[in-house]
Amino acid sequence: MSKLSERDVCSKFITPALVSAGWDLHTQIREEVSFTKGRIIVRGKLHTRGKGKRADYVLYFRPNQPIALIEAKDKNHSLGAGMQQALDYAETLDIPFVFSSNGDGFLFHDRTGKATTTETQLTLAEFPSPTELWQRYCAWKGLTGKAIETLETPYYDDGSGRLPRYYQATAVNRTVEAVARGQNRILLVMATGTGKTYTAFQIIWRLWKSKVKKRILFLADRNILVDQTRSNDFKPFGPAMTKIEKRQANKAFEIYLSLYQAVTGNEEEKNIYKQFSPDFFDLIIIDECHRGSAAEDSAWREILDYFSTAAQVGLTATPKETKDVSNSHYFGDPVYTYSLKQGIDDGFLAPYKVVRIDIDRDLQGWRPAKGQVDKHGQLIEDRIYNQKDFDRSLVLEKRTELVARKITEFLKATDPFAKTIVFCEDIDHAERMRQALVNLNPERVKENRKYVMRITGDEQEGKAELDNFIDPESRYPVIATTSKLMTTGVDAQTCKLIVLDQRIQSMTEFKQIIGRGTRINEDFGKYWFTIMDFKKATELFADPAFDGDPVQIFEPGPDEPPVPPDEPGDETAPGDNNGEQMPGDTLVTVDGEKRLKYVLGGEVSVYVVAERVQHYGPDGKLITESLKDFTRNAVRKEYASLDDFLRRWHSADKKQALFEELEAQGVLLEALAEEVGKKTGKEFDPFDLICHIAFDRPALSRKERAEQVKKRDVFTQYGDQARAVLSALLDKYADAGITSIEDIKILTLDPFSRLGTAPELINAFGGKSAYLLAVHELEQQLYG
Numbered sequence: 001m002s003k004l005s006e007r008d009v010c011s012k013f014i015t016p017a018l019v020s021a022g023w024d025l026h027t028q029i030r031e032e033v034s035f036t037k038g039r040i041i042v043r044g045k046l047h048t049r050g051k052g053k054r055a056d057y058v059l060y061f062r063p064n065q066p067i068a069l070i071e072a073k074d075k076n077h078s079l080g081a082g083m084q085q086a087l088d089y090a091e092t093l094d095i096p097f098v099f100s101s102n103g104d105g106f107l108f109h110d111r112t113g114k115a116t117t118t119e120t121q122l123t124l125a126e127f128p129s130p131t132e133l134w135q136r137y138c139a140w141k142g143l144t145g146k147a148i149e150t151l152e153t154p155y156y157d158d159g160s161g162r163l164p165r166y167y168q169a170t171a172v173n174r175t176v177e178a179v180a181r182g183q184n185r186i187l188l189v190m191a192t193g194t195g196k197t198y199t200a201f202q203i204i205w206r207l208w209k210s211k212v213k214k215r216i217l218f219l220a221d222r223n224i225l226v227d228q229t230r231s232n233d234f235k236p237f238g239p240a241m242t243k244i245e246k247r248q249a250n251k252a253f254e255i256y257l258s259l260y261q262a263v264t265g266n267e268e269e270k271n272i273y274k275q276f277s278p279d280f281f282d283l284i285i286i287d288e289c290h291r292g293s294a295a296e297d298s299a300w301r302e303i304l305d306y307f308s309t310a311a312q313v314g315l316t317a318t319p320k321e322t323k324d325v326s327n328s329h330y331f332g333d334p335v336y337t338y339s340l341k342q343g344i345d346d347g348f349l350a351p352y353k354v355v356r357i358d359i360d361r362d363l364q365g366w367r368p369a370k371g372q373v374d375k376h377g378q379l380i381e382d383r384i385y386n387q388k389d390f391d392r393s394l395v396l397e398k399r400t401e402l403v404a405r406k407i408t409e410f411l412k413a414t415d416p417f418a419k420t421i422v423f424c425e426d427i428d429h430a431e432r433m434r435q436a437l438v439n440l441n442p443e444r445v446k447e448n449r450k451y452v453m454r455i456t457g458d459e460q461e462g463k464a465e466l467d468n469f470i471d472p473e474s475r476y477p478v479i480a481t482t483s484k485l486m487t488t489g490v491d492a493q494t495c496k497l498i499v500l501d502q503r504i505q506s507m508t509e510f511k512q513i514i515g516r517g518t519r520i521n522e523d524f525g526k527y528w529f530t531i532m533d534f535k536k537a538t539e540l541f542a543d544p545a546f547d548g549d550p551v552q553i554f555e556p557g558p559d560e561p562p563v564p565p566d567e568p569g570d571e572t573a574p575g576d577n578n579g580e581q582m583p584g585d586t587l588v589t590v591d592g593e594k595r596l597k598y599v600l601g602g603e604v605s606v607y608v609v610a611e612r613v614q615h616y617g618p619d620g621k622l623i624t625e626s627l628k629d630f631t632r633n634a635v636r637k638e639y640a641s642l643d644d645f646l647r648r649w650h651s652a653d654k655k656q657a658l659f660e661e662l663e664a665q666g667v668l669l670e671a672l673a674e675e676v677g678k679k680t681g682k683e684f685d686p687f688d689l690i691c692h693i694a695f696d697r698p699a700l701s702r703k704e705r706a707e708q709v710k711k712r713d714v715f716t717q718y719g720d721q722a723r724a725v726l727s728a729l730l731d732k733y734a735d736a737g738i739t740s741i742e743d744i745k746i747l748t749l750d751p752f753s754r755l756g757t758a759p760e761l762i763n764a765f766g767g768k769s770a771y772l773l774a775v776h777e778l779e780q781q782l783y784g
Contacts (some may be wrong), residue, residue: 004103006074010056013103014072017124023059028130033058035093035166037347040520042528045414049347051664055089056082061134064169066096068133070106079121080107088112090590094170096140097133112140146212147180154235164202165348167338172202174335175313179207179283184311187289191340192515193349200285200315201233208254213283213311217256219303220287224466226257228491229287249275256281264302281310289314289331305684314318318511319391326783340511340518349518350476354541357534358610360534361396362387366604374598381678386501387535391425392478395432395599398604403501403534404436406608407479410497410532416444418496419469420479421516425502427456428597430481434502437479444478453477456783457485478479496529506535628693631672634665635694642695647784649687653691654727656739659686685737688782706734709781718774721764724755726778735784741775744768 005010010031023029038052057070069090071082082100090098106122114136138148164172171188178186180747190196200218207213218234221227230243237255244250244258249272260676265275275686300414310319314331317340329576343349355390372380387393411418422437424430436453444451453709455462455477463485468474472494483502498517504510517529531538638661639645640733652658659669672693677683682701684692692699700708713725728751729741740746747758755761764769 004075006056006072007103010075014070014101014126016059017106017127018057018059020125021127022131024130027063028060030058030060031594035089036345039345039347040351040527041352041663041668042353042418043666043668043671045121046668046671047109047527048663048666049669051660052347053089053092055086055093056730057135057382058093058095059130061130061137062152062154063157064164064702065151065173066093066095066169067137068099069093069095069100069326073100073102075102075104077102078455079104079273080119083107083109083119092754093166093565095175096137096525097128099127101643108138113141115417130167134169139371141177142181143177144171147177150180150210150212151205153206156205158236159347160513164198165195166203167336167342167348168199169707171336171338172206173201175203176206179212179311179313183332184309185331186311187334188313189334189339190317191338191343191349191518193341193519194338196287196315196317197229197233199315200287201236202314204234204255204283204285205236207283208585215254215256215281216283216284216285217258217307217310218287219258219259219260223259223423226259230257242273245318247272251280252528260303271302273306276307278306281307284310284312286312286314289316317515318508318740339779340514343518345505348520350520350526350528352514352517353527353613354538355530355537356536356610357532357608357611358522359399359402359534359606360609361399361604361606362390364634366396375601376599376603379597379598382599391429391501393597394427395597396602397432397599397601398431400432401438401440401604402608403499403773404433404440406534407437407499407532408440410530414530415496417475417478419492420497420499421492421495422479422481422499423502423504424481424483424512426483427454427458429501430454430456430483433481437481439678445691448476450476452479455480455485459679472521491519492516493519494526495519496526497532498529499532499534500537501534503535504540510537559593582742628675631667631690632694634667635662635690638662638665639694642691642697645690645695650780654739655686655779656742659739662686662690671731687738701735702737705782706730709778712781715774715783719764721756721761722774725752725764726759728752728755728772729775729778733749737780738782741778744771 001104015025015031018029019025027096032054034052034054036053038049041048041050054135056072057068059068059070061067064228069086071089072085073081079102080100081102082388086098086100090096090111096111098111099378100107100109105124106127107119108122109119128365138144138151138510143151151173153176163169167190171190175188176184188196190199204213204216204218208216218226218229220229223665226243234241234255234699236255240253241255241257242250242253244256244262247262264271284304286304305471312331340349344351352593366383367384368380368382370382380394390396407420407422409418422430422433424433431454434452437452438445441451450465450468453462453469455466457463465477465480466485469477469480470492495517498513500513504513514531517531520527592780635645641646649658663669667690669689672689673684673686676689676692676699682699683703684699685702688699688701688705691697709730710727717727725747729746729749732746733741744758744762746752748762752758752761756764762768762771765774
């Protein structure tokens with residue numbers, strides 16, 4: 001029995017035990033459930049995916065309602081050998097009941113804290129039934145009667161087989177549970193690009209279909225968000241859904257979508273939400289709730305207070321916590337958080353590289369000569385101007401040109417048609433940046449005038465191109481210059497470059513901007529993105545608040561300890577020009593007063609003083625490291641010495657498995673071979689690359705290794721045909737590497753097919769096992 005594999009254990013013991021306990025094989029038992037995609041690892045211009053996480057069994061009471069997880073091991077392992085891995089998976093999947101098995105029985109771990117004994121051993125016949133575990137689940141969650149019926153209401157299924165990702169299901173289930181228990185203020189935190197709107201749809205669908213909530217309002221603060229929601233994720237609501245517009249309150253529908261500006265106003269007659277009775281809506285979903293709903297005096301807050309009896313669910317990627325605005329003070333602590341870091345680790349969000357560029361005038365500042373005037377003849381105030389002044393109160397045209405030149409250089413060297421967003425200080429800065437980029441890309445602009453577009457709140461033509469910029473199928477516009485309009489809600493799946501030439505001090509706004517690049521689109525080759533930073537904005541990555549849990553901050557009373565000051569750089573209300581300066585306007589508001597914006601041309605030169613590339617490391621921190629250094633550190637973390645590596649190399653039946661292990665650690669062998677090969681002009685085997693880079697051992701090329709074996713004439717015991725095969729295998733190794741000769745199918749290809757059929761060639765060695773032994777001996781000779 002000890003020879004039974006893990007698969008044998010599953011099919012012969014575990015699955016029959018589950019079916020005997022009453023679990024439905026087709027609707028409640030899922031085997032080999034992959035729930036993450038594997039982190040995308042980027043080195044140079046290449047990327048690979050790490051290994052995704054996969055559970056042997058996940059058991060569901062209802063579809064998308066997981067309640068138990070089983071980790072299986074073969075008969076050579078103990079009953080509880082898989083428990084620690086199972087607990088790790090269960091914690092991620094929010095599953096309370098965890099089992100480990102080797103086919104002899106089960107070790108059962110109850111994570112609810114309600115069991116008399118946390119871990120117990122069960123026989124195969126004692127596995128609990130679905131009803132027993134569901135009752136224990138509901139008792140743990142504090143759910144009874146109608147609340148349980150609500151929880152049992154199914155998800156929307158469009159028949160395509162689309163399933164929510166694990167974190168979406170967790171977010172939906174926790175929110176529905178909270179509403180079913182009677183909780184009326186709920187906060188859900190999900191990183192940009194993780195499907196908040198789809199999650200909101202499933203929450204509404206289940207609560208609506210269960211008849212727990214009958215009239216529902218979905219509030220957003222940008223028209224594009226409402227329209228995208230209506231035509232995409234919310235489409236299944238069909239005729240039950242309407243959008244509130246033209247200040248008309250039609251009460252004949254059940255699902256209402258609205259821009260909050262469409263139902264509020266400074267004048268009482270514009271507050272059309274009051275045409276609905278305060279108890280009309282029993283559920284309100286507030287999208288991007290960090291943008292104002294938590295502020296005591298915001299227009300959103302008026303609506304929420306008016307419909308105070310409704311359950312209110314706030315959705316955000318960036319919970320806002322300052323002394324004036326607090327999401328968690330209003331909504332309570334999040335029922336679930338799925339962070340940017342977690343999304344990148346799971347492989348659902350794109351990692352990023354950061355190019356930090358320091359400009360001399362930004363670091364050293366600039367002071368005008370006595371009596372110096374700008375290009376408009378305005379006398380420049382005598383003081384030192386630095387980074388916080390540039391493009392706000394002082395324009396250095398050469399600086400704008402330098403930034404545009406760096407963007408152009410980057411795109412030319414990578415992909416001239418990579419969708420790019422350039423975040424500028426204001427509308428005037430965005431217009432000047434557009435002009436500079438147009439002048440640096442005349443050929444591209446000649447092909448299509450929309451190669452560079454300014455997309456800002458003041459201009460209709462630019463705003464009209466927003467959908468084309470977002471559409472992966474649309475090539476133009478390629479570069480969008482903007483300031484505030486594109487910070488949130490722009491689903492730019494193929495955006496590969498984000499340029500920060502805007503001073504950002506608000507962590508909330510910073511996270512929103514970074515979120516423009518985090519979506520993955522494999523069909524269009526978008527796996528990662530680059531942030532080009534000219535204004536030290538990415539120093540916020542080092543802030544503990546970046547991706548940390550929100551910390552609530554209140555204004556302290558006389559006897560309370562002091563707290564950090566309020567975040568500067570708060571967002572402004574959308575819909576107008578966002579308080580921005582218009583193109584060509586030479587006045588800027590500073591400290592509430594109108595002041596000149598000075599413009600200086602070629603008389604002030606600027607240049608780059610430092611440029612460095614960093615990438616997102618496995619621990620979520622930015623690291624500056626060469627490919628060689630990274631490889632050395634990653635290999636040495638896995639293998640303490642050269643002997644350790646050699647032992648693993650020689651014991652591996654298939655070298656490809658070893659390469660995959662290393663690639664899962666982020667070692668990109670292809671990129672490494674390319675880098676080392678360029679310097680030496682030789683083609684190296686991964687074995688030599690690793691030994692050379694990680695352990696300083698002299699490297700031999702594949703050709704050199706193959707020739708050494710041929711010179712030794714070590715295969716004299718074989719007949720002519722077998723020796724010819726081994727010689728051809730050596731040539732193939734020299735040309736394509738070790739993995740190419742490990743696959744027996746190679747015998748069907750040229751030049752082997754000229755030596756005989758595959759069965760004839762195998763028989764020349766005395767059979768398949770003898771052939772595989774000969775290949776193994778060949779490998780030993782190559783690496784001995």
